[in-house]
Amino acid sequence: MGFVLEARLSHEDLVLMPTIEDVSGVTIRYEYTVSSGEDTFLFVSVFGNEYEAVEEAIDADHTVSDSTRIAAFPNRTIYRVTLASALDPLPAQCSEEGLFVFKLTSGERGWIIRIYLPDRDALAVFREGCRDRGVSFRVRQLQESGSLDDATYFLTEQQHEILLLAYYAGYYDIPRRVSQGDLAEQLGVSTSAVSQRLRRAIAELIAATLETNRTPETLE
Template sequence: MDTTGVAPFDEEGARGHEFGRHADVSREGDDGDDTTTDAPPAVIVASVRLSGGPLALSESLAAISGASVQPNHHTVARDGERSLVLSIVDASVDEVEAAFAGDSTVEGFQAVQSFPDRLTYRVALAESAVLIAPTSLELGSRTVAVEGRNGEWHADFQFPDRESLVTLRAFCEANDISFTVNSLSETEYPGTVADDLSESQRETLKTAYESGYFDVPREFSQTELAEELGISTSAVSDRLRRATAQLIEERFGSLDRREGS
């Protein structure tokens, strides 16, 4: 089983340069009293890759590895049936449905909508399918973003402490799910709007801004942006659309959509 990238989290503790910050800074004042300054609680931000085992839709992602899969929401029916609504970019109907049909974690599926640049499906999960989000929620962590691409799930988490990250890794190992840490950082603030974007969305926005895509007149086309990122134009459009919607919602809160929009 692949556990590459999780070496910093051994049982003896994290490496000093990873988690070496002190939460409290104490100094002795001129009057001899000890003064303690409490820093904001640290948050551990981890970008991880998950695949294999009974992980929900892991087999489908491997079958359509060139596609981008975005989970929209997860529901649980009264009878306990779990389902996911997914948006899929860069895959045909035949490819997607063949992947679902051959996936042991899928009980059934139904097309919801079809657009020129993406497909939307409701997928009923098999009883054996494992979802990571419920366990991470129990550990007090926050799932910031999830995307299926290159045959794997890519997820950004915010953990309250090192132990919760180690516990989630152990849960994945116990279920034969590969858990690989791509990047790891510690921050002393609860989060910003940018933290709610996925790694790929941040990369797309940053590249678009730096290249002049948002300039008037536009200096960089969507086709050029797609070539720069190594993805399709429809994937660029989808990432920009989702990232912009996320930024608007975080900045202005929940807004009423116009009827018919």
């Protein structure tokens, strides 16, 4: 069946770690890398509104060089950077172990990785690969894989959009960094529509992920 692991990785030479530490008000999502000749390019999405601070931090980041803003969208900007002898969050030896990366985003002053592991041997390889490179590795969650990762397919496109925007904009942060009015303005809809979409999306996620054969004793 395999496992789904969520872990926090940190090391001063991990790609974009200095930027993650310098600019805490945004979320960076690792998209993919492309090799061309002797260079390796990394594409990342940055969610938030502190783009000037992000670009200043990237320019001073020793793990990358030659930052280029590729595209800008409401609440999201895509950058391409050249890797500069930086550590990759995924150890090289993991490529033959059947690991699949669901998501790699910044968080807790490090990289938060969520990956599929076919067995516990693959977990041991991943952990050892981090240790050998001196990368701090802390498990946040480890569970048997199942239908949990299919839960997003219960969401409509609008529900998926509003949850993604709300999450990365900081609506669920404590304290909140944006209001429903802010989300409504970015989406071009009413605050009431945002409220309804959020409630319906969260209800779908709860229905898809919680055990349906149990009810709280207080509701029986």
